[in-house]
Amino acid sequence: DAGVIQSPRHEVTEMGQEVTLRCKPISGHDYLFWYRQTMMRGLELLIYFNNNVPIDDSGMPEDRFSAKMPNASFSTLKIQPSEPRDSAVYFCASSFGGGRNTIYFGEGSWLTVV
Amino acid sequence: GENVEQHPSTLSVQEGDSAVIKCTYSDSASNYFPWYKQELGKRPQLIIDIRSNVGEKKDQRIAVTLNKTAKHFSLHITETQPEDSAVYFCAASSGGSNYKLTFGKGTLLTVNP
Numbered sequence: 001d002a003g004v005i006q007s008p009r010h011e012v013t014e015m016g017q018e019v020t021l022r023c024k025p026i027s028g029h030d031y032l033f034w035y036r037q038t039m040m041r042g043l044e045l046l047i048y049f050n051n052n053v054p055i056d057d058s059g060m061p062e063d064r065f066s067a068k069m070p071n072a073s074f075s076t077l078k079i080q081p082s083e084p085r086d087s088a089v090y091f092c093a094s095s096f097g098g099g100r101n102t103i104y105f106g107e108g109s110w111l112t113v114v
Numbered sequence: 115g116e117n118v119e120q121h122p123s124t125l126s127v128q129e130g131d132s133a134v135i136k137c138t139y140s141d142s143a144s145n146y147f148p149w150y151k152q153e154l155g156k157r158p159q160l161i162i163d164i165r166s167n168v169g170e171k172k173d174q175r176i177a178v179t180l181n182k183t184a185k186h187f188s189l190h191i192t193e194t195q196p197e198d199s200a201v202y203f204c205a206a207s208s209g210g211s212n213y214k215l216t217f218g219k220g221t222l223l224t225v226n227p
Contacts, residue, residue, distance in 0.1 A: 031213065042219040043158070043203060056214060058115075091157065098213025099205075100146050105157040 004106035006092050012112045018080040021109045023092030024073055033093040033103060034067055034077050043091075049075065050098065082113045116141040116208045120218025127194055128226050135221045137204035138186040146207035147180060147187045148215070153200045161202075162189070194225045 005024040013019055025032045033048040047057040052069045060067070064083070069075040079086055089110050095103040117140040127133050139147075148163035164171045164178045164187065171178050175194075180187040191198055204218040 033214070043217040045214055045216070048214055050213075099207040099215035100213050102148070102160050102163070103215060105159070107157050 004092055004094050004104055006090075006106035006109050008109055009107060010110045010112075012114065013082055015083055015113055016081045017113075018078065019082045019086075019111060019113075021077040021090050021092075021111070023075045023077070023106060025075070025092070025094030026104055027073070029094035029096050029104075030072075031095045031098040031103075032069060032075050033095075034075070035091040035093060035105075037089045037091060037108070038087075046077070048098075079111075082111075084113045087112050116144060116206055116216040118204060118206050118216050118218040120204050120221060122221060123219065124222045124224070126224045126226060129194060129196060131194055133189075133191045133194055133198070133223055133225075135189045135202055135204070135223070136186060137188070137206075137218050138184075139206040139216075140185070141206065141208055142182075142185065144206040144208055147178070148205050148207075149176075149178060149189050150203045150205065150217075151200045152203065152220075158203060191223075194223075196225050196227050199223055199225045 007022045030051050034046040036044045046059045047067045049069045067077045089108045091105050091108045093103045093105045095101050120137045145166035150158035151161045152158040162176050162178050164180050175192050177190045201220045201222050203220045205215045
């Protein structure tokens, strides 16, 4: 398997623009996680899905953030409108069985909002 | 929810020395404790994990210990090498049916040649 695949790898956008990050989990995994990493706050869990259903979105910072998982092989994280404080690395990760087993991270999407 | 505290935030050692990173967790129902290594500009990757039914696990130069009573666990790296330089994260899996991982803030380990 190619692992968790994320796109884009890097994005620079202007404040107010919509940003869409994409993720393809490892085939057969039933959990998908979106994390955000910054120097100040470390690795924060934003939302996670089990069998395509959102289970816990308590980490989503505000209504500007939304995530979907229309099928087992695809998920999106959308920020609309984007703000400079959203600049971070966004990791998608997947596992079989959730946080009880190994979580595999994608390479991350490096977002800069200017 | 689960809260994971990790210390120290930075650690510098000489090549060949040992390094120890400590974490505490708050949820007594947590039962899975992985450690991830993240090299600069790369993704976090699992290096070792431990479940609550064992107290220690070893894999070559790395080992993890768990004290469930005190709710703390530690990563031990022996005979450190420059390639061990990275950020290390501990994590705890929340108990019950909430199968998510909560990460510590990370430890930047620098191994000086």
